[in-house]
Amino acid sequence: MTITPTGRNLAPTRMLAYGLAGLPLALMGIPLYVYLPPFYANQLGLGLGAVGLALMLSRLWDVILDPIVGYYADLIPGRYRRKTLIAAGLPIFIISLAYLMQPQAGVGLSYLYFWAFLAFLGWTLISLPYLSLGAEADPTPHGRTRLSATREGAGLLGVILAAALPLILGSSEPSALLSAVFWVVALSLPLALILLFLTVPERPNRRPPTALTSGLPLLWANKPLRTLLLSFFLNNLANGIPAALFILFITDRLGAAASLGTLMLLYFGAGILALPFWTYIAHHIGKRRAWGFSVALAAISFAFVPFLHPGDTLLFGIICVITGLSLGADMALPAAIQGDLASRDANAGRGDRTGLFFGLFGLTTKLALAIAVGLGFGLLSAAGYPAGHAPNSPHDTLVLGWIYGGLPVLFKLLAAWIIFNQLTDTDSPQPTPLSTR
Numbered sequence: 001m002t003i004t005p006t007g008r009n010l011a012p013t014r015m016l017a018y019g020l021a022g023l024p025l026a027l028m029g030i031p032l033y034v035y036l037p038p039f040y041a042n043q044l045g046l047g048l049g050a051v052g053l054a055l056m057l058s059r060l061w062d063v064i065l066d067p068i069v070g071y072y073a074d075l076i077p078g079r080y081r082r083k084t085l086i087a088a089g090l091p092i093f094i095i096s097l098a099y100l101m102q103p104q105a106g107v108g109l110s111y112l113y114f115w116a117f118l119a120f121l122g123w124t125l126i127s128l129p130y131l132s133l134g135a136e137a138d139p140t141p142h143g144r145t146r147l148s149a150t151r152e153g154a155g156l157l158g159v160i161l162a163a164a165l166p167l168i169l170g171s172s173e174p175s176a177l178l179s180a181v182f183w184v185v186a187l188s189l190p191l192a193l194i195l196l197f198l199t200v201p202e203r204p205n206r207r208p209p210t211a212l213t214s215g216l217p218l219l220w221a222n223k224p225l226r227t228l229l230l231s232f233f234l235n236n237l238a239n240g241i242p243a244a245l246f247i248l249f250i251t252d253r254l255g256a257a258a259s260l261g262t263l264m265l266l267y268f269g270a271g272i273l274a275l276p277f278w279t280y281i282a283h284h285i286g287k288r289r290a291w292g293f294s295v296a297l298a299a300i301s302f303a304f305v306p307f308l309h310p311g312d313t314l315l316f317g318i319i320c321v322i323t324g325l326s327l328g329a330d331m332a333l334p335a336a337i338q339g340d341l342a343s344r345d346a347n348a349g350r351g352d353r354t355g356l357f358f359g360l361f362g363l364t365t366k367l368a369l370a371i372a373v374g375l376g377f378g379l380l381s382a383a384g385y386p387a388g389h390a391p392n393s394p395h396d397t398l399v400l401g402w403i404y405g406g407l408p409v410l411f412k413l414l415a416a417w418i419i420f421n422q423l424t425d426t427d428s429p430q431p432t433p434l435s436t437r
Contacts, residue, residue, distance in 0.1 A: 018196060031181045057113060059370030065124055085126075090122070099111075149275050156275065166260060229361070247260065270327070273328075294325075297322065306406045
């Protein structure tokens, strides 16, 4: 079934200006979830379990903060409510990153917790209004998909740049990589946001926002939203565990530290190449089905990872390409589905809750990634995995392989089942929910 967009799409130049800000924001993904935890755990000597717990607790504040930020993004009057919060979050984000990613020797867990909390707060103040702006800038379902794909395509370029840094710098030293990422973000993000502010229009409040105290129960009563958030949470949990343990798996299990940058480039490069394909597929079979197929594909291919042994770098590279193809759908389609749900909610006369919708969306993302870091490092620590030096026995790397590759497959399969059997289609411009086709 072909889904025909209606209404007027945003001009391509403005769409590009909107998407470019996604590059520096996404540039932080690999450093914060791949480089930062082992750097603090091993090189600064804080330990795997302690670092995982500190990062998880710093992110759990988002359970409270994300809905509040999303709500105030709806509440602020006038045409610049989203952009006001983005401008407020920028200095918090940049300053906290300077401390978090360039720590002095001898810092402790309280330092990591405090600056990580502020960095995630600044990131929230920027990213949630940015997502909400993308859901409103184009009024059509297909236009929202194109905006989401443009943003995530730029984001994947940022991730690829972060993955290529070891090759660009000629060093895999975590302190050098973290410092380089900070300076790239500190210089590029303000410029990208200025372009966004000057180019992309922001729509004023269409309806009074729903009060936060009554808005959350109403959102909980929205079954399509609950189902989307549950499947999104499980899928992000499945993505977050291998992201947190990626360096350990490559170095300790595969013995391929020299291939670290190449493997990341294969994964994220496949993701950006697949973005136009998933956008096309979603336009013809619907976002729900396209996303479900991508999650199932990633689960099937990743199921082979626990059986890899030292030296199986080529086989793992093939798996990186296949799972990377699914990444493009993971990044673009859930946010587009969320935008459809927010538009449908507003069209049904329930008030302006787009910011609150994306507050819950951001909360779900960060909660899943926080739990993934704590769960991944916590399970390794509980299994007696050595921190800061080579594994003691083949049993250690076997445990690493199953936590890195086996656990995410279970979460992916459960997410795919929910997407296919419980989630409803959102692509129709009609304001009433559709039954699952």
